[in-house]
Amino acid sequence: MAIQKCPICLATVTPNPRYPRFLCRQCATRATSVDGRQLEFANTDFTGGFAASYADSGEEYPSHECYVDGVRCHADEARFGGIVIEAVAEARVPHPER
Numbered sequence: 001m002a003i004q005k006c007p008i009c010l011a012t013v014t015p016n017p018r019y020p021r022f023l024c025r026q027c028a029t030r031a032t033s034v035d036g037r038q039l040e041f042a043n044t045d046f047t048g049g050f051a052a053s054y055a056d057s058g059e060e061y062p063s064h065e066c067y068v069d070g071v072r073c074h075a076d077e078a079r080f081g082g083i084v085i086e087a088v089a090e091a092r093v094p095h096p097e098r
């Protein structure tokens with residue numbers, strides 16, 4: 001069986017071919033906005049859905065983008081319930097043409 005690691009802290013996680021770059025539970029709880037505010041993610045109801053908010057104010061956070069240790073990540077509803085956060089592959093960031 002393949003070994004899969006959290007892309008942030010390199011802890012061994014349960015391999016999941018659907019989410020090859022998902023963050024371990026501990027790193028997922030540290031997700032912040034680009035300006036460093038703690039975020040909270042939740043399902044909107046028992047069927048799933050996705051909702052994000054600022055942990056400090058409860059204000060809606062209208063994005064799936066989040067950051068953990070400066071690594072850009074994407075949070076979304078997991079296929080079988082709950083929330084999954086995956087690191088965005090940096091190689092896919094376009095190179096500026098100068």
Ligand SMILES: [Zn+2]
Pocket residue numbers: 006007008009010011023024025026027028
């Ligand atoms: Zn981790």
